[in-house]
Amino acid sequence: MGALTARFGAGLTGFFVLLVGFWLAGLVLAPNLMMIDFALRPNLLPADVGGPLDVYSLDNLAYLANEPVHRDIFLKTVWASALVMLATFVVCYPLAYWLAQTASPSAASLVMLALIIPFWINEVLRTLAWYILFAFRGPLNALLLNLGILDEPMRWYGDGGVLVGMVYAYILFMLFPIYNSIESLEKAQVEAARDLGASTWRIHTRIVIPHAKAGIATGCVFTFMLAAGSYVAPALLGAPGSRWFTQIIYNWFFEGGDWNRGAAYALVLLVLCLAVVLLTLRLFRVSLTDVAK
């Protein structure tokens, strides 16, 4: 604080502090507190708000716990998001290693460009592209039929379609943190391990992954949170059998007209994501400041 005042003067420093304060209190804290407030109140007619019926209770949360369809969709969202995280890691780790350690500079920049260009388009349109590819009479089925791999067209929408769509949508959030951390690994370390007789598997488990674990943890946290909070991919690529928890929340707000229950569901999702972040960091023995880097 003293350093800030010395650098920018009292006026400007006060302005900065005010801005940060507004951002924290007005844009982060207040909406979340309002959501908690909503979540704990019953859904009432406008006339009853503030009346004797408007008391705090855990009814909305209890409703989720006792409603088997919603509960199952919630649990399914949790493990499916974990699966998306795992699949994205499996795709990204070898790619990140190749980009950071073995690729020639020109090949690396070319592949990097090819990965980034699709992200210039908005997420809805990118998911729509998969929607077209996966269509029953779409290009993927046509190709597989022509190659003789399939005898009749497949229905791709559903769990598989959602998984593919999400892995694709979040690939860069996993790739870049891992790439950054592997790039800082000295090449001679990998060579030394190989020279001492280590197999490729051992080089990765003992040298590369421990070195890159902050980046891996960051990528996993990002991907999990994005997947759990995703709406577009399940809405477009899902089927009735593969509904996502975010869709239920959406329905409470915009179709059920019950903002209180919607807020309660959203709160549960938020708490879940926080828990996953903290658990992952604990698991990888990484501190929050490492991730912020």
Add this chain to the structure above:
Amino acid sequence: MSHSVALERITMAFGATKAVDDVSFTVEPGEFFSILGPSGCGKTTILRMVAGFLAPSMGRVLIGDRDMGGLGPNQRPTAMIFQSLALFPLMPVWENIAFGLEARGVPKAERRRRAEELLELIALPGYGDRKIAELSGGQKQRVAIARALAVEPQVLLLDEPLSALDLKLRQHMRAELRAIQKRTGVTFLYITHDQSEALAMSDRVAVMSAGVLQQVAAPRTLYEDPATPFVARFVGETNAIAGRVAHVADGIAALDTAHGRLSARAGAGVEQGCPATLYVRPEALGIAAADAPSALGARVERLDFEGAFGLLHAVAADGAPVLAALPSTALGAAPAPGEDVRFAFAPRDAVALGTAPGEA
């Protein structure tokens, strides 16, 4: 087993450039063998081909008479000490040392025991549980040696491992490396651009320039009997005097030079009438008696006192620098800057080598 390492006509081309050009030599078991050359001479490329990180474009690498073609670095009986050392910073010291044993599936208790033994060898007992970051430069150096020795290699490959250390520590580590080599009997193949390092530690030295092997010899032979002009200039200080061979008799060549007729041992490429260069070491020069028949005339520029000897910098009439090292005991009679001086030397202490076309 006849040779520890044998290189047979190795060539390594990167595109159109040959980093290593038709190099052959052998290293004997238990030998401390150095490859000496300026940066970019191909010495590191050779080391990486022996280690298995690179495959030669042509030629064969044999270790213990076994052809290493097609074997990766993890399948060769070699261990390398990297210039950066490449210790694993996330593992404690003992796991670093035992990493090669871990890769070979040795049980943990046995690995720990071997690591402790090696810590004794490198005089760091009780350091097993330290972190790498807690070690000093010299200690890291020794841990890197122990880690390489743990896999009991037939050949230890060292890529300028002392270059990051300060002078005092470097000199200390030279002696230590030499001692460890004698104790373990492992063949050392050592890469360096520092000639004093190569001369002080090695049984034999290979000198390389621009991918070509210049000479393989014991350090004293390199110094006293260089086979090529490059070796004469690169190994130690020397004075080079260009001339033409007047005649050769009994292994002594007489050259006509700007200083008149000078005599030296006749080396490679010295034939009557050919251009040749005479090389004489600074310490072989002495102040000439007034009536000396042949001598180098020069004007003294300055005298650098270095303790045991003084370095007399002078310039000949044709502008060529002349360097003489005079023992401190003889400095009382040394000429002052600005004076003319005549240096003499015994023909046995100088060598004449034929000048290849294009060379000065």
